[in-house]
Amino acid sequence: MILAVSSQLAPARSQMAFTLGFHIVLASLGVAFPAIMLIAHYRGLRHDDADALRLAQRWSKVTAVTVAVGAVTGTVLSFEFGLLWPAFTGRFGGVFGILFAVEGIFFFLEAIFVAIYIFGWKRLSGWAHFWTGVPIVIAGLGGAAAVVAVNSWMNQPQGFTLTGGKVTGVDPLKVIFNPAVPYEVPHMILAAYLVTGFVVASVYAVGMLRGRRDRHHRLGLLIPLTVACIATPLQFAVGDTAARSIAKDQPVKFAAMECVQRTSTDVTEYLGGRCTPDGVKGGIGIPGLDSFLVGWSTSTQVTGLDTVPPDDRPPANTMLHWAFDAMVGICSALIVLGLWFGLVWWRRRDIPRTKWFLRAVALSGAAAVAALECGWIVTEVGRQPWIVYNVMRTEDAITGASGVWVTFVATLLLYTVLGVATVLTLRAMARRWRTEDEGAAADGGGDAPYGPRPGSPPPTPAPVGGGSSGGEA
Amino acid sequence: MTSADAVAAVLWVGIAFYAVFGGADFGAGLWALFAGGGTRGRRIRELVDWAIGPVWESNHVWLIFVLVVLWTAFSAAFEAITSTLFIPLSLVALGIVLRGAGFAFHTTARGSRGRVLAQRLFGLSSLLTPFFMGTVAGAVAGGRVPVGNAAGDAVTSWLNPLSLLIGALFVATSAYLSAVFLVREARRAGVADLERAFTARALGAGLAAAAVGLAALLVLRADARPLFDRLFDQALPPVIVSALCGLGVLALLRRRSVRGARALAVGAVAALIWAWGIAQFPYLLPRTLTIAEAAAPRPTLTGVLLVFGVAIVLVLPALGLLYTLAQRDLIGDAERPEADPRRPSAPNATPGPS
Numbered sequence: 001m002i003l004a005v006s007s008q009l010a011p012a013r014s015q016m017a018f019t020l021g022f023h024i025v026l027a028s029l030g031v032a033f034p035a036i037m038l039i040a041h042y043r044g045l046r047h048d049d050a051d052a053l054r055l056a057q058r059w060s061k062v063t064a065v066t067v068a069v070g071a072v073t074g075t076v077l078s079f080e081f082g083l084l085w086p087a088f089t090g091r092f093g094g095v096f097g098i099l100f101a102v103e104g105i106f107f108f109l110e111a112i113f114v115a116i117y118i119f120g121w122k123r124l125s126g127w128a129h130f131w132t133g134v135p136i137v138i139a140g141l142g143g144a145a146a147v148v149a150v151n152s153w154m155n156q157p158q159g160f161t162l163t164g165g166k167v168t169g170v171d172p173l174k175v176i177f178n179p180a181v182p183y184e185v186p187h188m189i190l191a192a193y194l195v196t197g198f199v200v201a202s203v204y205a206v207g208m209l210r211g212r213r214d215r216h217h218r219l220g221l222l223i224p225l226t227v228a229c230i231a232t233p234l235q236f237a238v239g240d241t242a243a244r245s246i247a248k249d250q251p252v253k254f255a256a257m258e259c260v261q262r263t264s265t266d267v268t269e270y271l272g273g274r275c276t277p278d279g280v281k282g283g284i285g286i287p288g289l290d291s292f293l294v295g296w297s298t299s300t301q302v303t304g305l306d307t308v309p310p311d312d313r314p315p316a317n318t319m320l321h322w323a324f325d326a327m328v329g330i331c332s333a334l335i336v337l338g339l340w341f342g343l344v345w346w347r348r349r350d351i352p353r354t355k356w357f358l359r360a361v362a363l364s365g366a367a368a369v370a371a372l373e374c375g376w377i378v379t380e381v382g383r384q385p386w387i388v389y390n391v392m393r394t395e396d397a398i399t400g401a402s403g404v405w406v407t408f409v410a411t412l413l414l415y416t417v418l419g420v421a422t423v424l425t426l427r428a429m430a431r432r433w434r435t436e437d438e439g440a441a442a443d444g445g446g447d448a449p450y451g452p453r454p455g456s457p458p459p460t461p462a463p464v465g466g467g468s469s470g471g472e473a
Numbered sequence: 474m475t476s477a478d479a480v481a482a483v484l485w486v487g488i489a490f491y492a493v494f495g496g497a498d499f500g501a502g503l504w505a506l507f508a509g510g511g512t513r514g515r516r517i518r519e520l521v522d523w524a525i526g527p528v529w530e531s532n533h534v535w536l537i538f539v540l541v542v543l544w545t546a547f548s549a550a551f552e553a554i555t556s557t558l559f560i561p562l563s564l565v566a567l568g569i570v571l572r573g574a575g576f577a578f579h580t581t582a583r584g585s586r587g588r589v590l591a592q593r594l595f596g597l598s599s600l601l602t603p604f605f606m607g608t609v610a611g612a613v614a615g616g617r618v619p620v621g622n623a624a625g626d627a628v629t630s631w632l633n634p635l636s637l638l639i640g641a642l643f644v645a646t647s648a649y650l651s652a653v654f655l656v657r658e659a660r661r662a663g664v665a666d667l668e669r670a671f672t673a674r675a676l677g678a679g680l681a682a683a684a685v686g687l688a689a690l691l692v693l694r695a696d697a698r699p700l701f702d703r704l705f706d707q708a709l710p711p712v713i714v715s716a717l718c719g720l721g722v723l724a725l726l727r728r729r730s731v732r733g734a735r736a737l738a739v740g741a742v743a744a745l746i747w748a749w750g751i752a753q754f755p756y757l758l759p760r761t762l763t764i765a766e767a768a769a770p771r772p773t774l775t776g777v778l779l780v781f782g783v784a785i786v787l788v789l790p791a792l793g794l795l796y797t798l799a800q801r802d803l804i805g806d807a808e809r810p811e812a813d814p815r816r817p818s819a820p821n822a823t824p825g826p827s
Contacts, residue, residue, distance in 0.1 A: 075570075082540075101781075116527070116804055399559060403627075
């Protein structure tokens with residue numbers, strides 16, 4: 001029995017990691033893409049900008065696909081709460097479940113208004129249609145906050161009483177507003193905006209690199225890139241706060257992130273390197289910096305892995321450390337990209353002319369997704385061996401049913417096909433739109449939503465990204 | 474009524490909504506699967522696309538609702554069900570992925586071979602998903618899911634005559650409900666031949682569902698006698714309502730009164746779900762776990778009821794808006810199916826104020 005359970009642990013954790021890692025990309029798009037789409041929509045209506053309107057319309061069709069795929073991968077995650085971790089949900093479902101109930105409302109509203117919005121281009125009036133999109137953005141924020149708060153609770157569990165292994169008391173407010181919420185929730189929401197912004201911008205950067213330098217592509221790059229470049233420095237600040245809070249709340253996780261073996265002051269910050277019980281091998285060491293980052297002074301004491309027995313330390317320490325470094329490194333590089341863009345825009349009201357800028361933006365999408373995945377590796381692997389920090393071990397949460405290896409392999413195959421099919425579908429859509437555009441250019445008009453508006457002069461491209469709150473119609 | 478009972482009622486409201494809206498959705502996929510080839514098959518699939526395109530995703534949020542209420546308010550039942558019924562629930566999850574992906578891709582990848590493949594996947598998973606959901610319901614109703622982590626038999630708990638019949642009943646009910654809905658959709662689209670075709674399908678599927686239901690009752694009598702007895706005792710009123718609604722649908726369909734038929738079909742399915750719940754009461758897992766035993770601490774139950782109240786205020790009007798816009802053809806992307814090519818008659822579309 002013990003053997004059977006432990007042999008299930010590896011496939012169960014792998015399946016959870018894989019499905020969550022897959023879903024989080026779609027979830028990020030689901031949270032942030034509607035906002036970016038509405039910025040374009042607002043611009044299109046407010047300034048009678050046919051290009052912006054067409055972008056919004058096409059982005060809504062992309063959203064239709066990503067939300068549908070995200071809805072099913074999200075449903076799979078809810079099943080996995082029972083299929084993989086029934087003992088976890090069986091014991092603590094009554095504690096964290098209320099957050100999912102709240103999320104359920106947001107998810108419902110999101111599904112409803114996404115349907116109304118993406119199917120509303122033909123017959124709803126312009127501004128009425130715009131307003132049906134606003135609940136999607138709010139629901140995305142609320143839903144993300146509720147779900148991430150569950151993860152925060154797993155990191156900082158509180159608000160319940162255990163009697164003989166059974167939950168006998170719950171304080172829902174303490175569960176909902178657990179101490180990790182203030183840094184984890186904004187960190188994930190900003191990540192969603194950052195990732196979506198760079199991913200969408202990178203698509204148009206590739207198009208421009210291939211010579212499609214029309215206004216449609218410029219706008220398609222500018223709107224999401226502006227959003228992402230605003231989110232990135234904020235994200236750096238929030239992430240920095242999060243790391244400092246983790247040093248206090250989950251010192252062992254922090255020690256693993258930074259490869260701190262022994263508790264001491266004046267701890268060296270290592271970039272890269274290999275974590276061994278004798279310290280970091282290789283890597284770039286900056287003496288005292290780790291202590292300084294934790295408490296603004298090199299004399300700050302940093303808790304080491306030696307404070308807990310080896311069984312209570314996170315596995316795969318080097319990978320964890322690299323994931324953390326990669327996340328911070330990518331975020332820093334993206335800030336530089338944003339500064340470059342911002343500076344040139346401020347001086348010339350234009351994007352940098354060099355191809356290297358477009359190449360950098362083209363890479364930024366993949367880089368941002370990599371950073372997102374690294375972040376989840378840090379928070380999830382860093383919490384191990386606990387599923388509920390210091391309360392329940394992951395191995396005690398696992399299903400007693402056999403066959404997780406089978407479902408893991410099946411999931412791997414199925415999601416690979418799903419991912420490929422999603423990308424192929426989106427590419428087919430893009431190709432079809434390009435053909436349409438070429439045809440429309442030959443005819444001298446396009447199929448703008450709400451009926452064509454020939455003759456409306458393209459307005460001068462004012463700074464895109466402002467005025468997104470959309471109050472004054 | 475205790476707050477645990479109230480939350481159990483909320484859970485059953487969710488199950489009933491899912492059986493109706495999710496069921497109609499699965500059924501539409503079934504009819505698309507068996508639509509056949511040629512112009513007629515294509516027109517049937519167009520009708521299905523046109524009818525469920527804007528609403529299918531919302532229809533399935535009810536499943537999330539049911540899962541979340543179950544694990545939040547009755548975690549022990551959730552643990553028992555999802556661990557013992559690992560196999561059929563994994564297959565349900567597989568079906569959900571294939572179905573969602575199939576539907577998302579078949580509308581976007583028009584004209585390619587991928588479209589046909591996506592369509593097949595959508596259709597097949599519309600058959601398998603409700604079937605395996607039915608086996609899960611059958612396992613619970615038959616008392617084969619004991620409390621604990623995978624404490625029941627991984628195979629015989631759901632691979633038994635009762636579970637298989639309930640699985641078939643889920644499929645037949647979905648097909649029936651969907652056909653009744655599609656009669657109305659066909660009238661709205663002004664395609665008289667499809668309206669007639671789905672009237673025939675609705676009658677056929679209704680009779681099939683009744684036959685499977687009766688067979689399931691016979692097996693239930695031999696297999697889980699206490700539940701059977703309660704079905705004709707404390708659950709008798711909803712059983713009668715369900716049967717009367719079902720008969721009413723047959724009568725109204727013959728008189729071509731489709732809107733009334735739709736409401737009665739919904740009533741028949743919802744009453745059936747409630748009959749099951751009332752017959753089980755006070756058990757969540759018959760004979761091993763009662764609602765009171767499984768219930769979470771009181772603040773959690775209060776929280777769930779509070780959230781449900783908010784959902785009624787926020788979600789139901791939004792759902793109403795969605796269905797109204799869809800029914801009035803104010804939202805939609807797919808083209809309505811073309812009129813009967815063999816008999817070009819004036820479309821009898823009467824956009825009623827539904």
